[in-house]
Amino acid sequence: MNTILVLPVVIPFAAAAVNLLFNGNSGREHRISILGALLHFAACAALFVRVYSSGMQTMQVGNWPAPFGITLAADHLSAVMVIVTAILGLAVTVYSRAEIKSDLLAAGYYPLLHILLGGVSGAFLTGDLFNLYVWFEVMLMASFGLLVLGREKQQFDGGVKYVMINLFSTLLFITGIGLLYGMTGTLNLADLHLAVQKVDNQALLTATAAIFMTAFGIKAGMFPLFFWLPASYHTPPVAVSAILAGLLTKVGVYALIRIFSLVFIFDMAHTHGLLLIAAVATMFTGVLGAAGYNEFRRILSVHIVSQVGYMVLGLSLFTPLALTGAVFFLLHNMIVKSNLFLISGVSARISGTFELKQLGGLYNNHRFLALLFFVSAFSLAGFPPLSGFWAKLILVRAGLETGAYIAAGAAVVVGLLTAYSMTKIWGEAFWKPEPAGKSAEKGRPDVWMLLPVSVLAILTMVIGLLPGPFLAVAEQAAHELTHPEIYVNAVLGGK
Template identity: 40%
Template sequence: MAAPAASAIDLSRALVLAPPPVADWLVILPVAWCLLSGAVLLMLRKDVRLQPPLAIAALSVLLMLDALLLWRVVEGGPVTMVMGRWLPPFGIAFTVDLAGALFALFSAIVALAGGLYAAESIDASGRRYGFYPFLLLLMAGVSGAFLTGDIFNLYVWFEVLLISSFGLLVLGSEPKQIDGAIKYAFLNLVATTLFLIAVGYLYGLFGTLNMADIAVKAAERRPGLPLMTLAVLFVLAFGMKAAAFPVNFWLPASYHTPRIVVSALFAGLLTKVGIYALIRVMVMLFPVEGDALSFLIAVAAAATMIFGALGAIGQSDTRRLLGYLVISGIGVMLAGVAVGGPGGIGGALFYALHSMVVMTALYMATGIAGRLSGVFDLNRAGGLYGRAAFFSALSLVLFLSVSGMPPFSGFWPKVMVAKAAIDIGAWWLAATVLATGFLTMIAVGRVWALAYWRPEKTASEAADPAPRASAMLSLSALVALTVAIGLYPDPLLQQIQAAASLLAEPSAYVNSVFPQGAR
């Protein structure tokens, strides 16, 4: 007896049948390239001479890929690729919009500057024990977090960057590094646990982890679902990772302990991933709950700003001082999230990008200053202006930029956040943003007066005679970027405003994941 003819199966409802355009591969190439480059460097770790040039070349390619990705998104809108050809929500999606592309590009800039700086500051032992492979693995995690469209994979990429950051933190195995790593690891693992609990709760409510799918279903099913509990879990988890008050004590206790280039990379990248995740979840997925929590986020933002600025004023170790400035900047970003709207979210995004560049550069400048004077203690430092006038001028630009003074990159996002706060009647929050800038100026002005302008007391035997070339190149490039953004902010500002609008109205993001409304 003949078997019945098999019925035709419409695979187009489950699989991507058409080959993706070549340009769409840019969505996953940054992550794949970092993993591949890190593996190659790991295999060659015993040849310490090859590590810096190979890593710098790999990071240069990463920067090019992220620049091309941003161009692709600007020209064509959000882009999605799914793993294994399975259509969302079954296939794991990489989806990038303007916000993700901008953060990925700036993270690549920071990483390349860090790789150049490390060429002379990381010795043969640090190279042999994996500084550059850890750096590429860190960038794989950071890039994956900015480009993923799946919230469980956001958790996975957080884990990848945490694992690599642990390795970078203990590189050298000094007692202070081990102590800093324990403090860093404990609260970050608590935050990761909360994040994973929230992800499990999210899947239980919606049966999906695709961000575009969640955004649509949350809007449709909001009545009757305990979304506020879920939102609070995400705010707490990402607040810990971003070092927001009152769960920020791990940062000043740990960021001063590793090599200065590691601290620079951490300051530029890690807390910004937490802020990015908070904005992505609270603005795009749960905007109603975000509005309900806005006052609590605003209070936390104000406390974070004040705590960071006052903590910086009270420090005599310049590395610890910068850790508190990182925290203060996180408060400005949280203020933008709390205010909401295009101005608030745009200001938060702008400040995060500014902070990635300026905080990385400040740590690098502090490392150079420490080598020139032989100390990081303000009570013993002095004479830097007389010894290195050009380097001192670069440092002064960074001090003004981190304080929010014109005409540098820190001025515009603070104005945006303060204006957005005034527009909704939150005068106290706008005043806190402005007061924090004044307190930050006092903190960095103290550094300038004591370490740069004051005559040198006693020359240290550990002091270097002059700044190293690769370190100065990295620092000069980052300073040039903050000056360029400050003097001519329009191109970046236009993209940031468009990114904020796309986050608040994610229809283009959803249509990228589910073409023609196919869900």
């Protein structure tokens, strides 16, 4: 038994349960949640160290041998995703201490947050397709709850759209599972890799691949399936926006990478060709859509879409370098994106608004916050030497090497357009003098807000200035993704 694989899932659920016991006692709930998030981080770090030092880890739940039981498996990609999840979980939990008030706590904010973290960790660690569906549902239920927790009008509006499209995507996902099971008779991912090669009707397999692509594409916010995202992500409390923005679409991207590197890799011209077109369209629509908005969080929301395009671009080129870029981009983007949402929350705490027109003067009055925003925003835009620069550089280079010149050019242009949006926020919220006739500052940033934001910004700097070790991990993950036999042998025991 390799218990270390279970801990990232069990600890958040335990934290959720203990939190429920203390419902109504805000002080204790904050403390228990931070403790739970710390333990979760410790477990994920231990798992990451284990994977990094001794290769892929697997565990058969209940000791049922694969492919009959449920397999948990952690390769480098899963380990990276899980540890970033834990970092974001910890940062948002600390931030919540400052933002989440007792009415939301009484409504069950922390249990839902921890269940979300557990569900996301489970989705990253499972080696079974049906189990992945179950984790998706756990994660979705928690996110539905978090999204409408404040019971504001616009939350209901955004929440309804989010729930509708996500339920539809889940139905597509399980339809795909049914069809795949009918063709192969198995749902274990490693076993599927072997079984799909024996399927007679390869056309039907490609059609099933398209169903999976649509299902995960909705979750990931890929073109043309992303409209639910800008409709809902700006409505909940900032802490919730940040965790949803950092994690949920990335689970969709992770599922795409996993399925289209392990199961559907025998008709690349169709599947990965389609992904390439979708990736370029996603990058452009996201970044152009953002240009039209003038609200801090909505600009960031639409930018999520654009950056998902980069990750899918890495997957669709499917060379070791491109996948390295995709994994590195995931790592960098999850941290930066969550942090930008948190910063939007800090600036809203100071000025009482997310509207860029009413914001202003933050650079004069809050130099430190401006610095934190500067690091994250220009990392997102891909300015050297910040983390986003390396991620984009690798992807552009991978595009040039494989002859995908249009995609490589799109990656560069979209990077510039991202800089436009970030400069707009910088100019309006930070550089511009305070709007005339505006009353004094609404509030002071809390130390519990600035602490996680600073740590995430420092992490962004570290990834940017010392990319070596992070690149090595991403390269190892890409190596495993391009050699599915490593995954298959680890799960099935080298049969």
